[in-house]
Amino acid sequence: AQTVTQSQPEMSVQEAETVTLSCTYDTSESDYYLFWYKQPPSRQMILVIRQEAYKQQNATENRFSVNFQKAAKSFSLKISDSQLGDAAMYFCAYRDSNYGGSQGNLIFGKGTKLSVKP
Amino acid sequence: EPEVTQTPSHQVTQMGQEVILRCVPISNHLYFYWYRQILGQKVEFLVSFYNNEISEKSEIFDDQFSVERPDGSNFTLKIRSTKLEDSAMYFCASSEYNNYGYTFGSGTRLTVV
Structure with missing residues (x-):
């Protein structure tokens, strides 16, 4: 079964600095999707960035970028120019690319709590 | 931007009572999901729903749980005979066919007392 591991329960970064959140996963599939979700204190799950496993190029969304290492099964999130509003719980998630007639379910890691210091 | 809407935002219920959590997915989405997050723990998949x-x-989704789409717009999760351990945040999500992105709702916090 697929698993997702986030080894950093908590991280802290100074405002305007850069921080990297780690995620590793285990799968026997060759094609899949990876996601980072942000969960602020409001508890809503907000999609930050996604990566298709067949794409070698790392995904980027404004200040957020990933380092996708398929062979190492690693998918880290880099947040540049950190802002106070980035403070939240960050979840890494995995999904198979093709799952019968449905989109398949997401498998989440336990999350990393990011604090941003002014 | 289209949203997934969940109601109520917070529900308090007595142990043993039945609750219905409601969700309005994005209108052109075809796949619907319920996830659960017990406080301080990771988000867990409950059920996916397609073509009615x-x-x-998941193994969590036992006979206590049921889902339905009664009117073509709402997507509901019913929990019969609630237990204390059902207290959690329940998230609804939807996705479009051949679109690997999910949109989550803002969740319903269920408290069983």
Whole structure:
């Protein structure tokens, strides 16, 4: 079964600095999707960035970028120019690319709590 | 931007009572999901729903739970005979066919007392 591991329960970064959140996963599939979700204190799950496993190029969304290492099964999130509003719980998630007639379910890691210091 | 809407935002219920959590997915989405997050723990998959039937369910989704799409717009999760351990945040999500992105709702916090 697929698993997702986030080894950093908590991280802290100074405002305007850069921080990297780690995620590793285990799968026997060759094609899949990876996601980072942000969960602020409001508890809503907000999609930050996604990566298709067949794409070698790392995904980027404004200040957020990933380092996708398929062979190492690693998918880290880099947040540049950190802002106070980035403070939240960050979840890494995995999904198979093709799952019968449905989109398949997401498998989440336990999350990393990011604090941003002014 | 289209949203997934969940109601109520917070529900308090007595142990043993039945609750219905409601969700309005994005209108052109075809796949619907329920996830659960017990406080301080990771988000867990409950069930996926497509073409008016359950397409996948986790071991958490036992006979106590049911889902339905009664009117073509709402997507509901019913929990019969609630237990204290059902207290959690329940998230609804939807996705478009051939679109691997999910949109989550803002969740319903269920408290069983």
